[in-house]
Amino acid sequence: MSSGPERQIAFSAGKSGTAPATWGQQAIWDAVRKLGPDAPRYNVTMEFPVPPGRLVARFLGAVGQLLHLHDSLHTRLLPEEDGGLTQVLDADGTLPVVVRTCPEEDIVREGRALMAELGGLPFDCARQWPLRIGLLERDGDLRYLALSFSHTAVDGWGLRRVVADLWELTDGADPATIRELRPAVQPLEEAGYQASVRGQRQDAAARRYWANKLRSGPRQLFPVRQELPATTKFPNAVLNSPALAQALEEVAEARRTSSATVLLAAVSAMACRVSGSPDSMLQVVVNNRFLPGLAHAVSTVALEGLFHLPDVGDDFADLVRRAQATLLSTYRNAYYDKRLLDAHLADLVAQEGSIADRSCVFNDRRDLMPRQPGEEVARVPLKEALAKTTLSWPIEFDPRPHTTFAMDALNVPGSLELAMTADSRLLPRPAMERFLFGIEDLVVTEALTLNGLT
Structure with a gap:
C-alpha cells in the first residue's frame, strides 16, 4: 500500500456562532474526559469496503457539501472554568482526509488497519473538528471508507444520517433537496430550545x-x-x-x-x-x-x-x-x-x-x-x-x-x-x-x- 499526501477539504462560507453546549454534547464530553487514555473507546466509527464505481474526486467534493449540511461537523467545544462547555461553530477551515492507494487483494486488510489508526486517536474538541476520514483508492475509485467521529458530534443515529447523506451527495444529489426532505435542528438551535421556557x-x-x-x-x-x-x-x-x-x-x-x-x-x-x-x-x-x-x-x-x-x-x-x-x-x-x-x-x-x-x-x-x-x-x-x-x-x-x-x-x-x-x-x-x-x-x-x- 502506498501512502499519498493528505488531501485538504477546504470549507468556507459556512454558518458561525457560539452558544452553551447542548445537553448531549455536555453529557458525552463529561463522560469522555473521565476516561483519560481510554477516551478513543467513545469514538463513533464506521468502516466498509466500497464496490468500484464511485470516484474519489466526487467523494471529496461530497465531504465539503456534507459540512454545509451538518453544523456539528465543524463545531468545536471550549471548556469553561466551571466544567461547562461553549460550542463554537466555525464558518471556514480545512478538513484533512487520508487517501491511500492499495492493491485489490489488500483492500479489506489495509482498510481495517486504517480504521484502527483513525479510530484509536482521541479528539481535541477545543482545537479540532470532530471528524476524521480515511479512504483507500484504486485507479481513482473509492474502495474502502473509514470514518471516525468524536461522540460529542454524533451518536449512532446521527451516524446513520451522515452515511446516507454522504452517499447521496457522492452520487450527485442536491444538498438543498436533502435539507428539504430531511430537515434537522442544528446544535445552536437545539441549545436555544433547551434554554427556553x-x-x-x-x-x-x-x-x-x-x-x-x-x-x-x-x-x-x-x-x-x-x-x-x-x-x-x-x-x-x-x-x-x-x-x-x-x-x-x-x-x-x-x-x-x-x-x-x-x-x-x-x-x-x-x-x-x-x-x-x-x-x-x-x-x-x-x-x-x-x-x-x-x-x-x-x-x-x-x-x-x-x-x-x-x-x-x-x-x-x-x-x-x-x-x-x-x-x-x-x-x-x-x-x-x-x-x-x-x-x-x-x-x-x-x-x-x-x-x-x-x-x-x-x-x-x-x-x-x-x-x-x-x-x-x-x-x-x-x-x-x-x-x-x-x-x-x-x-x-x-x-x-x-x-x-x-x-x-x-x-x-x-x-x-x-x-x-x-x-x-x-x-x-x-x-x-x-x-x-x-x-x-x-x-x-x-x-x-x-x-x-x-
Whole structure:
C-alpha cells in the first residue's frame, strides 16, 4: 500500500456562532474526559469496503457539501472554568482526509488497519473538528471508507444520517433537496430550545420522573456472589441467535407492539430471574429522534432513560403489554440536562440515604443501520434456527465503575447479537450465560406458542 499526501477539504462560507453546549454534547464530553487514555473507546466509527464505481474526486467534493449540511461537523467545544462547555461553530477551515492507494487483494486488510489508526486517536474538541476520514483508492475509485467521529458530534443515529447523506451527495444529489426532505435542528438551535421556557420545563419534568422512580425502586438488584479484587476484568459474552432475530418480529407482530418492547420485556424478565429481585430497573439508551426537529439530527441527542417495571411475573404476554406503557414514560423523560440531573440525584441521596440501583444498562442498537440486501433474517422453523445459536467470550474489559452489566443488541447478517459485559462479583460467567440464553428462550417460546407449536 502506498501512502499519498493528505488531501485538504477546504470549507468556507459556512454558518458561525457560539452558544452553551447542548445537553448531549455536555453529557458525552463529561463522560469522555473521565476516561483519560481510554477516551478513543467513545469514538463513533464506521468502516466498509466500497464496490468500484464511485470516484474519489466526487467523494471529496461530497465531504465539503456534507459540512454545509451538518453544523456539528465543524463545531468545536471550549471548556469553561466551571466544567461547562461553549460550542463554537466555525464558518471556514480545512478538513484533512487520508487517501491511500492499495492493491485489490489488500483492500479489506489495509482498510481495517486504517480504521484502527483513525479510530484509536482521541479528539481535541477545543482545537479540532470532530471528524476524521480515511479512504483507500484504486485507479481513482473509492474502495474502502473509514470514518471516525468524536461522540460529542454524533451518536449512532446521527451516524446513520451522515452515511446516507454522504452517499447521496457522492452520487450527485442536491444538498438543498436533502435539507428539504430531511430537515434537522442544528446544535445552536437545539441549545436555544433547551434554554427556553419550554425546554426548561421538559428538563424539570425529567428530573421529577427520575427522582420518583429512584425513590421507589430496589436499592440493590444483584447480590454479591463472588468476593473478587476490585481490579478483576469484566468478561464480555456474545450470544448470536438467528432464532431470536426471527422470533422477536413474530411476537411483536402478534402482540401489536415493537420488537424493541418485546426484547426489553425479555431482558427485564431475565434480570429479575437471575437477580431474584421482583422489580426490573434498567437504564436504556433512548435516541430521542421522535422529538420535534430531531428525527434527522446529526448531533449527540441520545441519552439514558430510566425504565422501572415493578412486580415482574411469569406471564410474558402480560409483561410485554406492561413494558410497552412503561417504555413510553421512559421515552418522554429521556431528554434532559445530565449535569443538573446528577446534582439533583446527589441531593436526593444526601436527604434519603440511598436511591434505587441504576447500574444495569441496555442499549438496543439494532436500528442504527438498516439491514442491507442479502442480510435479512431467513424465515426457517424456529427449532431449526435454534441449532445455529452460538455463545462466545471474545474479550475482557477493565472494570466499569457503578456498572452491574451493560448489554447491547445489534443486527448482524442473518441474525441478532446480544453483547453483555458484566461485573463477575455480581454476575459470574454461568449467570451471564443463563441470562443470555434465557432471553432467547423466553422470546422463542412465546413465538412458538403463538404459532401453536408448543
